[in-house]
Amino acid sequence: MSTTTIRNGRVVDPANKRDEIADLYIVDQRIAQKSDIRDQKSDIEEIDAKGLIVAPGLIDMHVHLREPGFSHKETIESGARAAAAGGFTTIVCMPNTSPVPDNASTIAWIRDRASAIARVNVLPTGAISKGLAGEELAPIGSLAQAGIVAITDDGHCIQNHEVMRRAVEYARMVGVPVLDHCQDYNLVGNGVVHEGYWSTLLGLPGWPAAGEEAIVMRNILLAELCNHPIHCQHISTAGSVRLLREARSRGVKISGEVCPHHIALTDEAVQNFDTNHKVNPPLRSQTDVDALLEGVADGTISILCSDHAPHADFEKEVEFDVAPFGIIGLETELALFIDLLVHKHAKIDIVRLIEMYTVEPARLLKLDAGTLSPGSRADVTLIDPALTWTVNVDEFQSASRNSPFDGWKLKGRAVRTIVGGTTVWKL
Amino acid sequence: MTTRWTQKDLLGLRELPAEEINFVLETADAFKQVGTREIKKVPALRGKTLMNFFVEPSTRTRTSFELAALRLSADVINISATTSSLTKGETLKDTARNLEALHADILVLRHSSAGAPQFLANRLKASVINAGDGAHEHPTQALLDLYTIRERRGKIAGLRVAIVGDILFSRVARSNIFGLLKLGAHVTLVGPSTLVPREFEKLGVEISHKIDDVLPKADVVNLLRIQHERQRREYFPGIGEYIRLFGLTKERAKLLKPDCLIMHPGPINRGVEIDSAVADGLQSVILDQVTNGLAVRMAVLYLCGGISA
Numbered sequence: 001m002s003t004t005t006i007r008n009g010r011v012v013d014p015a016n017k018r019d020e021i022a023d024l025y026i027v028d029q030r031i032a033q034k035s036d037i038r039d040q041k042s043d044i045e046e047i048d049a050k051g052l053i054v055a056p057g058l059i060d061m062h063v064h065l066r067e068p069g070f071s072h073k074e075t076i077e078s079g080a081r082a083a084a085a086g087g088f089t090t091i092v093c094m095p096n097t098s099p100v101p102d103n104a105s106t107i108a109w110i111r112d113r114a115s116a117i118a119r120v121n122v123l124p125t126g127a128i129s130k131g132l133a134g135e136e137l138a139p140i141g142s143l144a145q146a147g148i149v150a151i152t153d154d155g156h157c158i159q160n161h162e163v164m165r166r167a168v169e170y171a172r173m174v175g176v177p178v179l180d181h182c183q184d185y186n187l188v189g190n191g192v193v194h195e196g197y198w199s200t201l202l203g204l205p206g207w208p209a210a211g212e213e214a215i216v217m218r219n220i221l222l223a224e225l226c227n228h229p230i231h232c233q234h235i236s237t238a239g240s241v242r243l244l245r246e247a248r249s250r251g252v253k254i255s256g257e258v259c260p261h262h263i264a265l266t267d268e269a270v271q272n273f274d275t276n277h278k279v280n281p282p283l284r285s286q287t288d289v290d291a292l293l294e295g296v297a298d299g300t301i302s303i304l305c306s307d308h309a310p311h312a313d314f315e316k317e318v319e320f321d322v323a324p325f326g327i328i329g330l331e332t333e334l335a336l337f338i339d340l341l342v343h344k345h346a347k348i349d350i351v352r353l354i355e356m357y358t359v360e361p362a363r364l365l366k367l368d369a370g371t372l373s374p375g376s377r378a379d380v381t382l383i384d385p386a387l388t389w390t391v392n393v394d395e396f397q398s399a400s401r402n403s404p405f406d407g408w409k410l411k412g413r414a415v416r417t418i419v420g421g422t423t424v425w426k427l
Numbered sequence: 428m429t430t431r432w433t434q435k436d437l438l439g440l441r442e443l444p445a446e447e448i449n450f451v452l453e454t455a456d457a458f459k460q461v462g463t464r465e466i467k468k469v470p471a472l473r474g475k476t477l478m479n480f481f482v483e484p485s486t487r488t489r490t491s492f493e494l495a496a497l498r499l500s501a502d503v504i505n506i507s508a509t510t511s512s513l514t515k516g517e518t519l520k521d522t523a524r525n526l527e528a529l530h531a532d533i534l535v536l537r538h539s540s541a542g543a544p545q546f547l548a549n550r551l552k553a554s555v556i557n558a559g560d561g562a563h564e565h566p567t568q569a570l571l572d573l574y575t576i577r578e579r580r581g582k583i584a585g586l587r588v589a590i591v592g593d594i595l596f597s598r599v600a601r602s603n604i605f606g607l608l609k610l611g612a613h614v615t616l617v618g619p620s621t622l623v624p625r626e627f628e629k630l631g632v633e634i635s636h637k638i639d640d641v642l643p644k645a646d647v648v649n650l651l652r653i654q655h656e657r658q659r660r661e662y663f664p665g666i667g668e669y670i671r672l673f674g675l676t677k678e679r680a681k682l683l684k685p686d687c688l689i690m691h692p693g694p695i696n697r698g699v700e701i702d703s704a705v706a707d708g709l710q711s712v713i714l715d716q717v718t719n720g721l722a723v724r725m726a727v728l729y730l731c732g733g734i735s736a
Binding site for chain 2: 196197198200201202203204272273292314317318319321322
């Protein structure tokens with residue numbers, strides 16, 4: 001029997017409305033009560049958490065691990081290591097791999113690989129459509145039996161509303177939520193940056209806000225029609241926030257997530273043509289950033305995530321319009337959100353931030369995670385909300401370095417990550 | 428002259444201070460004079476190597492740069508997309524590093540991607556001159572336009588300049604807007620609403636969709652080539668309707684003030700954005716632009732080449 005005691009930390013467990021200075025006990029990979037460890041003598045580990053927040057293990061439900069198929073960008077192993085270093089005990093990986101997990105055997109491969117080599121919990125999503133092509137439904141029922149937590153065509157977006165409608169109806173039967181990357185291909189065209197002042201000045205093809213909002217609206221209509229949850233990924237515009245707010249106030253099963261780069265940066269950052277500012281959806285205007293902050297503050301946006309999207313340097317170091325979209329985020333997202341949402345803009349407190357990283361994704365994906373209830377799996381993140389540090393991409397665990405935040409000075413950081421009672425990363 | 432040149436590269440006019448724009452124009456005065464001599468060559472860049480690297484087709488800009496470099500006694504090598512290894516899958520970065528390994532001093536780049544010259548300038552010791560990047564900037568074209576206006580009208584500040592046509596996809600328009608505003612001109616953009624982004628109003632330009640209202644007040648009309656065939660989508664219904672709404676026809680040209688200059692970056696579509704007779708008329712300075720382009724490019728190569736030395 002192994003026992004761990006985390007002493008004198010501020011235990012924040014939003015699922016149980018708990019926020020107090022206390023000791024947290026772990027016995028045999030599970031959260032325990034003090035009474036459970038009375039007579040345990042062997043393998044006692046003591047962790048001093050004075051001044052730290054003791055939180056349920058954080059969940060990032062939007063991560064690209066690139067494996068199978070693109071292991072030069074990231075692997076399940078390196079991505080899980082980056083997650084641990086960022087304070088995440090559970091990550092949900094997206095299906096734009098090769099092969100695409102539109103079949104049960106690819107899901108089985110990912111799960112086998114993860115259980116063999118990943119130091120955090122890796123939960124796969126399955127494709128909505130075969131080959132992410134947006135035309136025919138993937139075998140969603142078989143994927144669910146193989147262990148997916150959601151379906152999504154992330155990186156792609158089903159343009160045919162009828163196909164999407166049937167996918168949502170089918171997912172309701174199977175009992176998996178639908179995650180959607182919201183992008184109308186006709187409106188967006190070959191857009192690479194937010195359509196506005198900077199796209200106009202720089203002569204770069206614009207990606208209009210309406211290209212996202214049209215699909216958010218579509219998803220609201222279909223969530224209502226099918227009475228089944230649709231989750232809008234990486235929301236970036238003021239209009240999307242407005243649409244979600246109105247729909248959620250009516251009880252529609254629609255939700256949204258935000259990535260740190262969409263509130264840390266605006267489209268002004270693209271003026272140096274640095275491809276580490278090329279993301280999809282693109283960095284938006286200050287008006288959009290302000291609306292996203294309000295959306296987080298009032299609960300319209302309920303989930304925080306990274307959209308961790310690794311690319312090799314030789315892929316990113318090319319002309320702006322041909323570079324792939326995406327940046328890595330696992331090792332900076334928690335710090336950026338604490339720094340921006342809690343400290344700088346004071347939109348939410350640290351308790352709500354933890355809730356958005358634990359209870360909210362666990363509820364949407366129906367995960368047995370995100371709480372410190374006795375008996376639950378001992379996934380724990382220790383956070384120092386006041387630690388000031390400087391981002392250095394060369395210290396990243398990720399196999400890639402495509403971050404626009406290199407050199408940023410941030411306040412707040414995970415200092416220890418515990419998965420199933422075992423410390424998998426420590427600052 | 429008190430103004431000094433501080434740029435290793437010429438990437439665009441948006442970030443070039445007005446003083447340095449004027450300094451190029453003044454330097455070009457001296458080089459224009461060289462072009463009228465019997466011996467048109469000066470030794471300013473003797474021993475320097477210039478690479479004309481054109482990853483997008485161009486005849487007139489490449490030729491103008493080549494001749495400018497030759498008149499400055501530089502060694503010139505021309506590389507175009509069809510002869511470069513880009514088609515073999517080599518990245519722009521690797522191609523450029525190979526060119527630098529040959530000790531090029533100046534790289535003149537034409538590229539279909541906005542920002543490609545900046546990408547190279549950030550990575551190379553050689554001077555990078557932007558000869559047009561996507562829809563972003565074409566600074567030497569705008570400088571020669573400014574030079575031509577200044578030469579003919581004696582000034583730029585206070586003049587009313589209309590830029591007509593496809594603004595959205597035009598690097599010539601962008602560089603002209605930035606340069607003209609810095610030197611104090613009033614700029615009006617004219618064209619179909621789909622091709623004239625309203626965001627430009629934030630820079631202080633006016634936008635009009637009625638060319639007949641704009642022409643009588645203009646001191647300069649700069650017509651952009653309409654490239655209907657190049658548009659990815661239907662931004663306007665067709666050439667016929669374009670001519671009806673925006674073409675500088677003989678009838679419309681009568682609205683112009685007698686001293687209004689008619690400019691065009693070329694190559695012109697006779698009978699589309701400009702009527703053939705108007706292009707050849709007394710108010711047209713289209714060929715002066717070509718001549719001045721040589722002097723302006725000599726000035727730019729001389730100034731940037733001097734910095735990189």
